[in-house]
Amino acid sequence: MIVSARHLSALPFIAFFLVSSADAQTPPGRLETARKVLEAGGTTEAMIATIRANLPTQRAANPQIPAEFWTRFEQEIIRRAPEFIDSVATLYAQRLTQADLEAVLRFYESPAGRRLRDLQPTLITESSAIGRRWGMRIGAEIGASLQQKPQ
Secondary structure: OOOOHHHHHHHHHHHHHHOOHHHOOOOHHHHHHHHHHHHHHOHHHHHHHHHHHHHHHHHHHOOOOOHHHHHHHHHHHHHOHHHHHHHHHHHHHHHOOHHHHHHHHHHHHOHHHHHHHHHHHHHHHHHHHHHHHHHHHHHHHHHHHHHHOOO
8 A cells, every 4th residue: 555645644633533532541621621722723623624625535546435435424524523522632631731731722712823723624625735736746756767767
């Protein structure tokens, strides 16, 4: 299997799904603040935008998978987004101090933070397109260089 930039961009989200809430030993206040950070930062919307931006590429790369799968997958991601947020909140609460979380929350509640949140889905979609073009260009260059190499 060839690993591309689009596959690598999905790794943080896959890793977040693997974090177990049951393993968390974090203070409840910190966990609640982490949830507020994720809500204020638009994490759910960003995750859904990332998945939607990458679905066409995944569909094209996996034509053997029926279209119904992709439709249902997208619906389930949206329906089950709270599970994702719980896992990511646990991760944030484990890795960041209460003071860190409060500072991040203040940023997201500021005008600049709200602007970033509002732009996040568009930035993700456009960044994914840039990444695809970039990866294709690099792949084409390497492919061309390999064809020119004497055997």
